[in-house]
Amino acid sequence: xxxxxxxxxxxxxxxAVDALVAQAxxxxxxxxxxxxxxxxxxxxxxxxxxxxxxGVVAGTVRYWPVGIGGxxxxxxxxxxVRPDLQGQGHALQLMQASLALARTLxxxxxxxxxxxxYYGRAGFSRIxxxxxxxxxGPVDRSRVLGLELVPGALEGVSGEIRKFGVSAKVYAAGAGxxxxxxxxxxxxxxxNQ
Ligand SMILES: CC(C)(COP(=O)(O)OP(=O)(O)OC[C@H]1O[C@@H](n2cnc3c(N)ncnc32)[C@H](O)[C@@H]1OP(=O)(O)O)[C@@H](O)C(=O)NCCC(=O)NCCS
Numbered sequence: 642x643x644x645x646x647x648x649x650x651x652x653x654x655x656x657a658v659d660a661l662v663a664q665a666x667x668x669x670x671x672x673x674x675x676x677x678x679x680x681x682x683x684x685x686x687x688x689x690x691x692x693x694x695x696g697v698v699a700g701t702v703r704y705w706p707v708g709i710g711g712x713x714x715x716x717x718x719x720x721x722v723r724p725d726l727q728g729q730g731h732a733l734q735l736m737q738a739s740l741a742l743a744r745t746l747x748x749x750x751x752x753x754x755x756x757x758x759y760y761g762r763a764g765f766s767r768i769x770x771x772x773x774x775x776x777x778g779p780v781d782r783s784r785v786l787g788l789e790l791v792p793g794a795l796e797g798v799s800g801e802i803r804k805f806g807v808s809a810k811v812y813a814a815g816a817g818x819x820x821x822x823x824x825x826x827x828x829x830x831x832x833n834q
Pocket of ligand 1: 723726729730733754755758759
């Protein structure tokens with residue numbers, strides 16, 4: 642009998658995860674706005690999860706650290722499930738498991754670019770007004786979605802989503818994230834320009 646498991650990503654999964662993402666998104670992925678935010682930045686290791694079926698990695702979700710107007714946040718993606726296993730709720734389970742851990746670790750905000758009709762199942766909704774939070778590059782504003790892991794965490798947050806490379810280790814540590822958010826109105830010195 643085949644057994645599908647959702648579990649945290651391990652170091653040894655990296656090649657399988659990369660292959661899955663390359664297969665799911667193709668070479669055009671490098672041109673996407675969301676990809677630009679990941680370039681040269683390590684994912685938040687503690688939060689990556691995989692779907693494993695019979696010892697083989699068949700699904701992935703990863704998160705990247707970003708800053709929005711100086712406030713620390715996570716960016717969800719890429720998320721992919723092997724084509725023959727799609728439509729069985731695996732992606733939703735990948736999100737639920739990793740988002741629950743993110744909340745436990747003290748993360749406050751998660752953003753992504755995607756379809757609200759689908760990601761709404763995991764609690765995401767459109768960030769309104771449209772254009773309040775933007776990406777470095779063209780993107781359909783109605784596809785910029787957010788999730789507050791702490792109620793009210795997105796209140797007053799606006800600006801362009803930017804790389805937050807230097808803070809990857811801090812994010813991995815989870816707790817203490819709020820210390821990264823400067824008082825309202827001040828620009829964070831570690832928010833890459
Ligand atoms: C998106 C993806 C991860 C979903 O994986 P999954 O395990 O099939 O997801 P679930 O079983 O939890 O949910 C399936 C549902 O999502 C819907 N769905 C899948 N991709 C979608 C998309 N891009 N936009 C909106 N809905 C989508 C399916 O139609 C299905 O709907 P249904 O339950 O009403 O039939 C998978 O289709 C995939 O790997 N796609 C290729 C990579 C990709 O496009 N990733 C998302 C980038 S934003």
